[in-house]
Amino acid sequence: GSGMADSPSFPPGQQFPFQRLHRWNCTSVLMGCTLGAWLSILWERLGDVAWRMYGHRVIVLTLSACFNSLLSLVESAVYGRQVAAQPIKDDPVMILGHPRTGTTLVFNLLGIDTASYVFPTTYLTTFPFTALTLRPVKGLVSSALPATRPMDNMELGLDMPQEDELGTTQAALLAGGQGSRRMLLKSPMHTARVRLFGNMFPRASFIYIHRHPYEVFQSAANMAEKTYSLTYLDDPTNAQIQEFILSQFELLLNEYLAARDAVKDRLLEIRYEDFSKDPFEGVRGIYAHFGWPMPMRSELQAYCSTLRAYQKNEFCQLSVGLKGLVYARWRKAFDVFGYSP
Numbered sequence: 237g238s239g240m241a242d243s244p245s246f247p248p249g250q251q252f253p254f255q256r257l258h259r260w261n262c263t264s265v266l267m268g269c270t271l272g273a274w275l276s277i278l279w280e281r282l283g284d285v286a287w288r289m290y291g292h293r294v295i296v297l298t299l300s301a302c303f304n305s306l307l308s309l310v311e312s313a314v315y316g317r318q319v320a321a322q323p324i325k326d327d328p329v330m331i332l333g334h335p336r337t338g339t340t341l342v343f344n345l346l347g348i349d350t351a352s353y354v355f356p357t358t359y360l361t362t363f364p365f366t367a368l369t370l371r372p373v374k375g376l377v378s379s380a381l382p383a384t385r386p387m388d389n390m391e392l393g394l395d396m397p398q399e400d401e402l403g404t405t406q407a408a409l410l411a412g413g414q415g416s417r418r419m420l421l422k423s424p425m426h427t428a429r430v431r432l433f434g435n436m437f438p439r440a441s442f443i444y445i446h447r448h449p450y451e452v453f454q455s456a457a458n459m460a461e462k463t464y465s466l467t468y469l470d471d472p473t474n475a476q477i478q479e480f481i482l483s484q485f486e487l488l489l490n491e492y493l494a495a496r497d498a499v500k501d502r503l504l505e506i507r508y509e510d511f512s513k514d515p516f517e518g519v520r521g522i523y524a525h526f527g528w529p530m531p532m533r534s535e536l537q538a539y540c541s542t543l544r545a546y547q548k549n550e551f552c553q554l555s556v557g558l559k560g561l562v563y564a565r566w567r568k569a570f571d572v573f574g575y576s577p
Contacts, residue, residue: 244479249557252457254474257465259289262296264467268363270308274301286471293469308365315368324419327439329353331422332430334488336455337447338508340397343422345519347397348539349532353420359394399423428491434499441526442499444492446573447508449485449566450559454551456481482565489569507573516540 266274274297278285285294329346333339347355359374360367370377377394401423426433433440460477472480496503504525511518516536523530530536554562563570563577570577 244475246475246478246561247557249555250561251474252478252558254457254477255461256471257461259465260292261466262293264293264297266297266467267300268304268361268365269297269301270365271298271301271305274298281469284470286469289471290469304363304365307369311366311369319368326437327441328419328421328433328437329441329443330426330433331420331443331445332427332492333424333445333447334427334452334485335424336452336459337424338445338512339422339424341512341515342443342445342506342518342522343397343420344391345515345536345539346420346522348535349530350417351531352417352528354417355397355420355422356400357395358392358398361398361400362394397422401425424488427488430492430495431498434495434502440499440502442503443522444496444503444505445508445511446505446569448575449562449569450554452485453481453558453562453566454554456485458551482562485566485569489566493568493572515543 266277269277278294278298285291287294331339331342331346343355346353359377362377363370374394397420400421427444430442434442457478460481464477504522506518506522519536520530522528559577569575
């Protein structure tokens with residue numbers, strides 16, 4: 237199911253015209269799921285599946301889940317005790333922000349500092365139950381991976397930082413080999429869990445990035461077309477997709493603002509517009525704020541030099557009606573972070 241509002245509606249001038257893409261593509265964040273978890277999801281939302289449009293995805297995911305379950309038994313038998321014995325430290329660095337605000341940019345840049353951090357990778361989050369067992373064929377998986385992400389052309393690689401939200405057993409896998417390094421974690425959904433993580437990890441550091449709400453909406457709509465559609469099992473209406481984008485932003489912002497004072501001594505808020513102009517100085521500012529040593533200056537400078545050739549997405553201007561809708565729904569973000577409508 238979509239997890240979206242059942243029957244929202246917007247006036248024609250306030251509705252984004254989403255396209256339907258990737259109908260026959262079976263790539264999904266659920267490809268690493270085991271059979272028990274997959275059947276639980278399927279049973280709960282069985283009535284929402286658009287069988288004529290996406291029944292083939294259900295078949296592929298079911299076969300994939302069977303394979304994962306069998307291989308996970310091997311992984312558990314061989315590596316289970318070793319993984320369970322790994323301690324998890326209480327001082328992670330958490331990167332927060334709504335989807336499409338620049339969290340991945342910050343994550344990739346801090347991830348260059350492998351002397352200080354250990355982080356989930358695309359490989360580990362894609363195969364959360366079988367990553368250790370599948371290491372001998374990791375190269376084959378890498379060759380099948382696109383070079384860039386579909387929604388923004390940012391580099392995508394198996395060993396690059398990835399959202400821990402995508403791998404349900406990631407905390408245990410991540411802890412292996414951690415040593416003195418801190419966990420570096422990023423998931424936009426963690427923005428609503430600041431109070432929870434603040435209590436779980438009393439020495440955690442939090443970095444929150446924000447961006448102009450109009451640009452966030454434009455980029456979120458683009459991601460809905462190019463990425464959400466890769467995982468659909470039902471056929472949401474344009475109004476349902478738009479309401480999901482709007483209400484998700486409201487939920488994450490409200491939860492974050494309600495909790496940020498509780499971690500204010502461990503929190504840094506940054507503005508995407510400033511950070512993206514000079515990423516090297518942006519990272520240097522983060523390290524200076526928290527008083528961290530910065531051992532990867534040369535590597536960071538080299539990576540930042542490659543970003544000069546990166547072409548950001550260009551979007552059509554929002555209609556007057558859509559601007560009015562976004563401002564009405566997200567006005568709190570305009571006010572709190574000082575953006576002009």
